[in-house]
Amino acid sequence: MSRPMPRASGYFRTDYRRDLGLVETRLEWTSLALFIVALLAFPFLASPFHLDLACQVFLAAIGSLSLMLLTGYAGQISLGHAGLLAAGAFTVGILFREVQAPFWLTLPAAALVGGLLGILFGLPSLRLRGLYLAVSTLALHFVVVYLGGEYETRRGFSTGITIDPPQIFGRALTSNRAWYFILLVFAAATLLICVNLLRSRTGRAWGAIRARETVAEALGIGVAGYKLLAFVISSAITAVAGALFAYYRGFVSVEAFSLFLSISYVAMTIIGGMGSLLGALLGAVFVTLFPYVIEAGLLALPGAQRYAGQLFAVNYSAFGLVMILFLVFEPLGLVGIWHRIQAYFLLWPFKHRPLSGSRK
Amino acid sequence: MQLIVNIVVLAAIYALISCGYVLVYRVSRVLNLAHGELMMLGAYLLLSTAGLFAGNPMAAIAVALLLSLTVGILVYVLLMRKMTGEMVLAAVLTTVALGILLRGLVVLVWSAQQQNPAQPLAFTNAAIELPGGGRISIFAGILVLVTAATYAVVFAFLRFGRWGVRMRAAGQNPLLAAQRGVNLHAIYALAWSLSTLTGSMAGMLIALDSGLDSTMVIIGLKAFPAALVGGLDSLLGALAGSLIVAAAEVLAIHYIDPLLSDVVPFLVLIAMLAVRPWGLFGTREELDRV
Amino acid sequence: MTEALLSIEKLEVVYQRAITAVQGITLSVRAGQIVALLGTNGAGKTTTLRAISGFLGIDDARVTQGTIMFRGERIENRPPNEITRRGIVLVPERDKVFPNLTVAENLVAPVARGVGAGERAGREALVYRFFPQLGDLKNRIAGLLSGGERQMLALGSAIVCQPELLLVDELSLGLAPVVVEDLLHRLLEIKSELGITILIVDQSAASALEIADYGYVMENGRIVLDGSAERLRGHQDIQEFYLGQTGDTRRSYRDVKQYRRSRRWYG
Numbered sequence: 001m002s003r004p005m006p007r008a009s010g011y012f013r014t015d016y017r018r019d020l021g022l023v024e025t026r027l028e029w030t031s032l033a034l035f036i037v038a039l040l041a042f043p044f045l046a047s048p049f050h051l052d053l054a055c056q057v058f059l060a061a062i063g064s065l066s067l068m069l070l071t072g073y074a075g076q077i078s079l080g081h082a083g084l085l086a087a088g089a090f091t092v093g094i095l096f097r098e099v100q101a102p103f104w105l106t107l108p109a110a111a112l113v114g115g116l117l118g119i120l121f122g123l124p125s126l127r128l129r130g131l132y133l134a135v136s137t138l139a140l141h142f143v144v145v146y147l148g149g150e151y152e153t154r155r156g157f158s159t160g161i162t163i164d165p166p167q168i169f170g171r172a173l174t175s176n177r178a179w180y181f182i183l184l185v186f187a188a189a190t191l192l193i194c195v196n197l198l199r200s201r202t203g204r205a206w207g208a209i210r211a212r213e214t215v216a217e218a219l220g221i222g223v224a225g226y227k228l229l230a231f232v233i234s235s236a237i238t239a240v241a242g243a244l245f246a247y248y249r250g251f252v253s254v255e256a257f258s259l260f261l262s263i264s265y266v267a268m269t270i271i272g273g274m275g276s277l278l279g280a281l282l283g284a285v286f287v288t289l290f291p292y293v294i295e296a297g298l299l300a301l302p303g304a305q306r307y308a309g310q311l312f313a314v315n316y317s318a319f320g321l322v323m324i325l326f327l328v329f330e331p332l333g334l335v336g337i338w339h340r341i342q343a344y345f346l347l348w349p350f351k352h353r354p355l356s357g358s359r360k
Numbered sequence: 361m362q363l364i365v366n367i368v369v370l371a372a373i374y375a376l377i378s379c380g381y382v383l384v385y386r387v388s389r390v391l392n393l394a395h396g397e398l399m400m401l402g403a404y405l406l407l408s409t410a411g412l413f414a415g416n417p418m419a420a421i422a423v424a425l426l427l428s429l430t431v432g433i434l435v436y437v438l439l440m441r442k443m444t445g446e447m448v449l450a451a452v453l454t455t456v457a458l459g460i461l462l463r464g465l466v467v468l469v470w471s472a473q474q475q476n477p478a479q480p481l482a483f484t485n486a487a488i489e490l491p492g493g494g495r496i497s498i499f500a501g502i503l504v505l506v507t508a509a510t511y512a513v514v515f516a517f518l519r520f521g522r523w524g525v526r527m528r529a530a531g532q533n534p535l536l537a538a539q540r541g542v543n544l545h546a547i548y549a550l551a552w553s554l555s556t557l558t559g560s561m562a563g564m565l566i567a568l569d570s571g572l573d574s575t576m577v578i579i580g581l582k583a584f585p586a587a588l589v590g591g592l593d594s595l596l597g598a599l600a601g602s603l604i605v606a607a608a609e610v611l612a613i614h615y616i617d618p619l620l621s622d623v624v625p626f627l628v629l630i631a632m633l634a635v636r637p638w639g640l641f642g643t644r645e646e647l648d649r650v
Numbered sequence: 651m652t653e654a655l656l657s658i659e660k661l662e663v664v665y666q667r668a669i670t671a672v673q674g675i676t677l678s679v680r681a682g683q684i685v686a687l688l689g690t691n692g693a694g695k696t697t698t699l700r701a702i703s704g705f706l707g708i709d710d711a712r713v714t715q716g717t718i719m720f721r722g723e724r725i726e727n728r729p730p731n732e733i734t735r736r737g738i739v740l741v742p743e744r745d746k747v748f749p750n751l752t753v754a755e756n757l758v759a760p761v762a763r764g765v766g767a768g769e770r771a772g773r774e775a776l777v778y779r780f781f782p783q784l785g786d787l788k789n790r791i792a793g794l795l796s797g798g799e800r801q802m803l804a805l806g807s808a809i810v811c812q813p814e815l816l817l818v819d820e821l822s823l824g825l826a827p828v829v830v831e832d833l834l835h836r837l838l839e840i841k842s843e844l845g846i847t848i849l850i851v852d853q854s855a856a857s858a859l860e861i862a863d864y865g866y867v868m869e870n871g872r873i874v875l876d877g878s879a880e881r882l883r884g885h886q887d888i889q890e891f892y893l894g895q896t897g898d899t900r901r902s903y904r905d906v907k908q909y910r911r912s913r914r915w916y917g
Binding site: 444447522525526528529532533534535536537538539540541542543544545643644 | 703704706708709729730731734735739740742745746747748749750751755758759760761762763807808810811
């Protein structure tokens with residue numbers, strides 16, 4: 001994520017501390033403050049249904065951010081995201097069932113398992129690129145899901161593993177509002193981690209690898225190490241997302257981690273806008289809320305009652321259609337649309353920016 | 361003996377499906393991940409035409425094949441054409457999205473129940489006794505023959521004449537191919553329609569053999585490791601890969617664990633990717649000369 | 651007066667609907683000429699050639715204004731294979747061969763307009779005659795060829811398409827001067843034997859002006875000077891900025907000014 005250039009309105013950064021700051025102008029501070037106030041006030045104003053939606057969005061955002069790190073910034077395509085979510089969820093499930101582990105053990109354990117799996121998922125990236133890498137992550141996803149299914153069958157949890165809500169200071173965590181704040185904290189932390197990671201040497205190395213791998217290697221960037229690092233960090237975060245998902249739902253089952261889930265996350269990065277953390281967030285919001293919007297829209301139509309029974313199929317079709325529309329017409333996603341709008345206003349009345357001549 | 365029969369039948373299934381993957385990949389470097397869904401669509405089309413031409417099975421099959429050819433051309437003209445010359449990965453994701461769309465549409469139009477086109481067509485799927493003690497159902501046998509015939513025809517088409525080379529050239533560098541006079545849209549449309557046709561044939565035969573429901577897509581998905589193991593742009597590779605993957609799967613189910621059936625193709629895939637990513641007979645891509 | 655084979659008028663090319671790469675250029679090429687298009691990096695030369703030979707989707711570029719006329723017909727915004735079929739063939743700057751095909755396959759792949767199999771074979775033989783080295787390399791994978799061999803193969807595969815107008819983009823880029831000389835001579839041979847017209851783009855003005863009859867100089871998407879090759883070679887600004895000649899005396903660093911003398915395209 002590149003820092004925007006200094007503003008033309010006379011705002012300049014005059015020391016290093018300012019240069020490192022994330023929020024600069026007064027306008028940015030005010031907007032951020034308002035946004036935080038809105039986020040904090042939301043659970044007290046919204047219905048439980050909406051609270052649940054918000055929690056789902058936060059969960060999706062964590063997974064989406066980690067996928068964006070891997071695919072949008074490090075340039076390593078991964079279709080196996082659901083497998084990593086499953087790994088995190090199953091770690092929680094297995095540890096809970098076998099040894100009754102509390103959440104402050106299972107979450108780090110999930111992160112660890114995620115990291116280790118990340119190494120496994122990342123090994124092909126040392127030899128493969130592009131389509132072949134995507135295919136290898138897909139294959140690994142199937143293997144992970146198969147292992148999860150094996151565990152379920154062997155241990156007799158044919159319908160899935162139920163998990164008790166985590167105990168904090170002796171009280172079970174069941175309130176929607178409490179979950180909202182906890183997930184908000186996790187999502188915000190993930191965002192902060194991502195932002196800072198991208199501003200660091202690691203982020204720059206990833207950018208170089210994504211742009212031209214051979215040249216990055218020639219410049220002395222340890223490409224293999226950074227690729228694996230991308231996979232490890234991304235997978236660890238994803239596994240934690242999966243673990244949180246398990247606790248939130250109270251239930252782990254291998255059917256939830258289908259190929260469609262992987263594709264949903266990839267869709268989040270595309271619809272949001274590849275190569276942008278804001279895109280990851282926007283994509284997460286869009287894809288999570290999409291089925292509910294479709295359902296609401298369907299119920300609002302006059303003759304739609306007979307389709308209500310096939311809501312699942314309608315969701316599928318609509319989702320596929322929207323994804324196609326974005327891929328064909330706006331490959332830069334929602335962020336791309338936003339930039340186009342910005343450019344229109346900034347360049348007006350000119351239509352295009354000439355290459356270089358007119359700047360003299 | 362029965363094991364060998366099973367391997368041959370499964371290999372034929374994978375080979376016929378892989379033919380479609382190879383055709384599209386060779387010409388555009390796109391892995392058509394909607395192939396499984398297109399296959400399923402072909403089978404459902406047969407179901408409909410079987411209902412329409414209840415007394416005339418040949419007409420039903422012919423019309424269904426014609427329809428699937430049209431579907432292939434439409435998929436290219438309406439959708440993939442817009443991705444011509446764009447990044448390959450975007451095109452692959454477009455096929456994934458197309459697959460999702462088709463899956464939803466199929467359930468909406470035809471419902472998710474299991475059905476069998478053999479019923480309206482009044483076909484019976486008897487089992488034939490083979491010398492050596494194995495048994496094979498009629499439709500499985502037909503499938504093997506159709507696969508062999510298809511491969512013979514496509515081989516001949518690609519070998520004699522320059523279009524085999526031109527397809528590979530278009531796959532490697534579409535811009536240069538266009539600049540050397542190759543009509544990209546025509547060659548892509550051809551590849552997509554042939555690919556959908558062979559996929560639909562596979563779908564129809566599988567449906568006639570063992571019924572049709574929306575899980576057929578999984579077979580389509582399991583076939584692409586076969587294509588990859590052999591080399592995504594090589595027809596010969598698709599045959600070899602299908603045999604290897606089918607053998608591995610049947611033997612694993614028989615000797616180790618029946619649950620492995622869905623995973624084995626992907627394990628073979630991982631093994632091949634680790635050793636020789638471009639497959640047994642594929643063109644070695646990504647020469648690292650800067 | 652011979653009519654122009656190719657005539658471009660007030661051409662404007664826009665990338666990604668946002669960036670104008672070529673801002674209204676006008677040039678013409680007469681049959682049998684060799685015309686050079688000179689300029690520094692980013693002047694818009696390659697874009698002009700690409701505009702003539704056609705864009706594909708991935709370029710996200712479009713001719714938004716102006717016309718390109720070939721033999722009196724407008725050809726802008728047509729797909730590349732149509733343009734090739736009309737007789738304009740481009741030898742690109744990058745990606746000029748099919749890297750995973752052999753040399754022989756590279757010559758099989760192009761589509762020659764309206765020829766039978768016999769004539770086609772004759773065409774390929776012609777290429778091997780112009781570039782004997784390719785004959786020894788028939789089964790070599792094209793991606794593993796050296797720079798000069800690759801350029802020869804690129805020219806050869808362009809010839810197979812039976813061009814009337816050959817567009818050559820950056821012939822000399824990355825090649826040793828000896829190799830460049832050799833290629834230029836062969837280009838002249840090809841031109842005189844096959845009667846092709848050539849539009850050559852090059853950053854190395856010396857190479858291009860060596861064989862050209864006429865030249866245009868582009869900067870920042872505009873044409874700033876044109877004239878016959880002798881006139882260009884003798885022009886002071888061309889000499890200083892493109893040919894690197896600043897008079898006979900040696901200059902010391904003290905005399906080098908911090909700013910460049912601005913180019914006055916007069917005279």
